[in-house]
Amino acid sequence: MTEPAPRTATSRAADTDRVQVAQLLTDAAAEGLLELDDYERRLAQAYSATTYAELDRLSADLPGIANTRRGACQPAPKTTLLAFMSGFERRGRWNVPRKLTMFSFWGSGVIDLRYADFTSPDVEIKAYSIMGGQTILLPPEVNLSVDGTSVMGSFEEETSGAGTPGAPVVTVKGFSLWGGVNVRRKKRRPNRHVQRD
Known part of the structure; x- marks a missing residue:
């Protein structure tokens, strides 16, 4: 061998x-x-x-940071976020899994990927909203593909331009019934801390 x-x-x-x-x-x-x-x-x-x-x-110029991690990068485990007459929120610094499912029924959810750690170059988000609303915030460099359907609701993409070549690709799929899913790019704020939540 x-x-x-x-x-x-x-x-x-x-x-x-x-x-x-x-x-x-x-x-x-x-x-x-x-x-x-x-x-x-x-x-x-x-x-x-x-x-x-x-x-x-x-x-190389970052003391204590350079070469502190080597070896295989493992994707975070598949995650499901649920909101039944309630809400969920993921903001700040957190590990984005390769597969993420969001489901809201008479509820709402927000996931903010601007300060998050991507653990895979490809991320699939499945968003299902029934009589509720969901928002997915993306940083400017991420590449995006959206394929959602809505009935008496909305499945909207508010992005402009392409991401950075080689940056993670986020694919958002799903369904909205009497509710909404909104996917948009949003710049990071200069004074926002990226500490892990």
Whole structure:
């Protein structure tokens, strides 16, 4: 059995490596080591990086952050959020799973991915709203695909432009009956902390 080739600076980086560096940059922003503009610039560069050298440069000047995580990046477990005559909310810093299901019945839900850690390069969100409402907030760099249906309600996408090449792809599918699902991009706020909730 042959051993895999060792990773070198010029080796091609995988999607999971880019996701991992994005998490490191979010750690640095949470600790106040990066201003919002610098964080978002480096995040876009991380998602479009092709080699380990490009990824390593993005965290080389961050004391205590560089190379603290290596190895396989594992997607967070599949998650279901329910609201029966109530509500749910995911904001701040949390781990976005590869598969997320949202269901509201006479209730509401909000998930905000702007400060969250993506644990997979592809995320599928299934949103079902019956006589309720749901909002999905995305950061500017994420790529998006929406395929929803509504009956006497709405399934709306309020986004403009494409995301950053190489950034995670979020696919939103679902159904709305006498309710609504609203998917939109929203910029991060400069003074908002990205501490884990």
